[in-house]
Amino acid sequence: MGVLTKRIAVLPGDGIGPEVCTEAIKVLEAVSERFGHQFELDVQLMGACAIDATGDPLPESTLQACFEADAILLGAIGDPKYDNNPAAKVRPEQGLLRLRKSLGLFANIRPVTAYDVLLEHSPLKADRIQGADMLIYRELTGGIYFGEKGRTADGAYDHCTYTREEIVRIAHLAFQSATTRRNKLTLVDKANVLETSRLWREVVQQIAPEYPSVAVDYLFVDNAAMQMILNPKQFDVILTENMFGDIISDEASVIAGSLGLLPSASVGETAAMFEPIHGSYPQAKGKGIANPIATILSVAMMLEHFGMQEEADLVKEAVDYTLDKNVLTPELRADHPFTTEQVGAFIANYVQEGG
Amino acid sequence: MGVLTKRIAVLPGDGIGPEVCTEAIKVLEAVSERFGHQFELDVQLMGACAIDATGDPLPESTLQACFEADAILLGAIGDPKYDNNPAAKVRPEQGLLRLRKSLGLFANIRPVTAYDVLLEHSPLKADRIQGADMLIYRELTGGIYFGEKGRTADGAYDHCTYTREEIVRIAHLAFQSATTRRNKLTLVDKANVLETSRLWREVVQQIAPEYPSVAVDYLFVDNAAMQMILNPKQFDVILTENMFGDIISDEASVIAGSLGLLPSASVGETAAMFEPIHGSYPQAKGKGIANPIATILSVAMMLEHFGMQEEADLVKEAVDYTLDKNVLTPELRADHPFTTEQVGAFIANYVQEGG
Ligand SMILES: [Mg+2]
Ligand SMILES: [Mg+2]
Numbered sequence: 001m002g003v004l005t006k007r008i009a010v011l012p013g014d015g016i017g018p019e020v021c022t023e024a025i026k027v028l029e030a031v032s033e034r035f036g037h038q039f040e041l042d043v044q045l046m047g048a049c050a051i052d053a054t055g056d057p058l059p060e061s062t063l064q065a066c067f068e069a070d071a072i073l074l075g076a077i078g079d080p081k082y083d084n085n086p087a088a089k090v091r092p093e094q095g096l097l098r099l100r101k102s103l104g105l106f107a108n109i110r111p112v113t114a115y116d117v118l119l120e121h122s123p124l125k126a127d128r129i130q131g132a133d134m135l136i137y138r139e140l141t142g143g144i145y146f147g148e149k150g151r152t153a154d155g156a157y158d159h160c161t162y163t164r165e166e167i168v169r170i171a172h173l174a175f176q177s178a179t180t181r182r183n184k185l186t187l188v189d190k191a192n193v194l195e196t197s198r199l200w201r202e203v204v205q206q207i208a209p210e211y212p213s214v215a216v217d218y219l220f221v222d223n224a225a226m227q228m229i230l231n232p233k234q235f236d237v238i239l240t241e242n243m244f245g246d247i248i249s250d251e252a253s254v255i256a257g258s259l260g261l262l263p264s265a266s267v268g269e270t271a272a273m274f275e276p277i278h279g280s281y282p283q284a285k286g287k288g289i290a291n292p293i294a295t296i297l298s299v300a301m302m303l304e305h306f307g308m309q310e311e312a313d314l315v316k317e318a319v320d321y322t323l324d325k326n327v328l329t330p331e332l333r334a335d336h337p338f339t340t341e342q343v344g345a346f347i348a349n350y351v352q353e354g355g
Numbered sequence: 356m357g358v359l360t361k362r363i364a365v366l367p368g369d370g371i372g373p374e375v376c377t378e379a380i381k382v383l384e385a386v387s388e389r390f391g392h393q394f395e396l397d398v399q400l401m402g403a404c405a406i407d408a409t410g411d412p413l414p415e416s417t418l419q420a421c422f423e424a425d426a427i428l429l430g431a432i433g434d435p436k437y438d439n440n441p442a443a444k445v446r447p448e449q450g451l452l453r454l455r456k457s458l459g460l461f462a463n464i465r466p467v468t469a470y471d472v473l474l475e476h477s478p479l480k481a482d483r484i485q486g487a488d489m490l491i492y493r494e495l496t497g498g499i500y501f502g503e504k505g506r507t508a509d510g511a512y513d514h515c516t517y518t519r520e521e522i523v524r525i526a527h528l529a530f531q532s533a534t535t536r537r538n539k540l541t542l543v544d545k546a547n548v549l550e551t552s553r554l555w556r557e558v559v560q561q562i563a564p565e566y567p568s569v570a571v572d573y574l575f576v577d578n579a580a581m582q583m584i585l586n587p588k589q590f591d592v593i594l595t596e597n598m599f600g601d602i603i604s605d606e607a608s609v610i611a612g613s614l615g616l617l618p619s620a621s622v623g624e625t626a627a628m629f630e631p632i633h634g635s636y637p638q639a640k641g642k643g644i645a646n647p648i649a650t651i652l653s654v655a656m657m658l659e660h661f662g663m664q665e666e667a668d669l670v671k672e673a674v675d676y677t678l679d680k681n682v683l684t685p686e687l688r689a690d691h692p693f694t695t696e697q698v699g700a701f702i703a704n705y706v707q708e709g710g
Contacts, residue, residue, distance in 0.1 A: 158550055
């Protein structure tokens with residue numbers, strides 16, 4: 001692959017978001033130095049910081065920058081002064097929901113990897129979690145979270161709907177991904193009860209023959225919630241609808257031992273956004289204790305999205321080396337921890353010089 | 356308490372259901388021998404076996420027997436030949452859903468207890484799970500599982516509805532139970548997104564002042580799925596709607612180390628059904644390896660429901676003794692395991708002779 005120019009909208013956001021983005025950008029710059037690519041960064045406000053500055057959690061200039069970018073890097077959003085104020089009319093999260101909707105980001109993709117260095121931090125026994133390595137595809141713009149909702153005289157309702165096309169497009173992404181991994185896809189649904197789940201299962205069964213190498217299995221969501229704890233190693237690619245994905249992917253995130261290492265991507269037909277799964281963690285802001293690795297691994301996912309596989313692999317290798325060398329922030333290393341900035345610099349240096 | 360006569364509808368169901376029911380009935384007979392009560396058993400078909408025999412997972416004669424009984428003992432239902440066929444028009448689960456609805460069994464109650472003998476079998480590290488003791492109240496006849504569902508030209512839909520009254524009646528049961536335990540109640544919902552969840556939260560906030568000793572907190576379901584693994588000891592009574600309860604209670608069930616020990620009750624205004632939480636486990640059918648203890652502890656919950664507290668306590672004592680003596684089926688004791696029948700006989704013998 002030749003040298004490329006990519007435009008990246010950077011939304012550092014709130015709390016520790018700016019700190020972890022700073023380290024992720026160091027790594028991007030190291031990739032640029034080493035491989036010659038040009039990354040044009042367009043830093044914009046979103047979240048509580050955008051409300052403070054403009055009154056709007058997603059200002060028009062931010063949305064415009066995201067439309068014009070090849071990819072978006074997001075830190076984290078949210079601030080207790082809005083979250084804990086029930087009278088607040090405008091909330092940081094509204095910006096994120098509106099951005100996902102505007103960009104048509106229909107698939108949320110989360111890898112969950114059980115790094116050996118985290119085994120002691122996992123709530124699961126080591127033999128259950130060691131070696132687990134899964135990738136969860138969660139539908140992000142349909143289902144009950146986006147359905148019609150309201151009140152009746154004596155109650156309330158929420159409607160869950162899915163169209164065939166909403167399922168087809170994310171199912172293909174998940175199948176394609178499975179072919180590059182261990183060729184296993186698990187659909188999580190509740191097809192014994194829900195009509196939308198039966199549609200999901202039908203669509204997956206119809207698409208499956210196009211991916212003959214992929215073994216497909218089906219788990220009811222309640223069983224999946226059990227299997228995630230009992231035997232997480234059984235999973236390769238998981239595909240599921242919006243609400244089930246919310247629950248199952250959050251459950252999966254804690255078994256690995258630290259939220260601080262888990263990246264994510266949200267993709268649509270024409271846009272892609274990359275962000276750590278952790279929140280804005282306002283208590284840690286400015287203390288240099290935030291773990292930048294989840295955001296750095298989000299950059300690796302972005303590089304893969306750009307087709308820069310060698311570059312992405314090098315970033316992941318740098319992270320593995322950093323974990324091996326015990327260059328860790330305090331939640332993973334209580335004695336003699338490294339700072340956010342030191343961890344970022346160590347990884348960026350490996351990318352630029354080592355490997 | 357004097358000698359009572361109770362009519363019990365027994366629905367052995369599918370897979371290992373008949374085997375575990377046989378052992379639970381042995382224990383009931385031992386209680387009868389020792390205390391002089393008369394238990395009139397009316398054994399009926401439900402589930403896949405009922406479809407095979409009559410075409411209907413809940414034949415009229417079964418429903419009638421349940422209406423006439425003082426309580427219902429259920430084994431397990433479900434068969435892969437129906438579950439894995441999206442074209443199947445009649446499903447075993449429909450029988451169970453219809454039975455719950457017909458009897459008005461609106462509350463499913465599941466204790467989850469971390470028995471010390473099971474700590475090594477729990478997927479969680481011992482320090483996370485030891486001492487966990489919770490009771491989950493899951494609404495059982497409302498929500499998306501019972502809402503209108505169907506197909507459109509290009510998709511499918513499921514409607515979730517709740518009335519205020521459906522929430523009020525189970526919320527009172529959960530609050531009352533909390534006052535007999537550790538006075539903590541956690542509502543699991545998704546009130547940041549769903550209107551039905553906002554109604555649940557409103558109702559619980561309105562009822563809470565009637566139970567001033569009970570501390571109430573609120574968890575979003577995705578966070579609850581994480582907290583159940585990270586710190587299950589924080590929970591006392593959990594209250595939640597039908598689908599969230601399905602997922603969270605199944606997740607909770609595996610952290611204790613074995614599904615084979617966990618009973619449940621489903622209660623309504625005038626009817627009550629008792630069943631192990633495990634499924635029909637068709638692979639194990641007829642092998643003598645199914646653990647009958649969950650069904651036997653379900654009988655203990657039934658005896659409590661009949662007001663037979665001494666009898667219920669004796670059955671639980673017999674189970675504790677059995678665990679202490681390591682009289683266990685193979686999933687808990689790989690070397691020299693006992694059979695389903697041996698475990699049942701050991702417990703029944705203790706109830707009749709020992710104690
Ligand atoms: Mg979530
Ligand atoms: Mg279930």
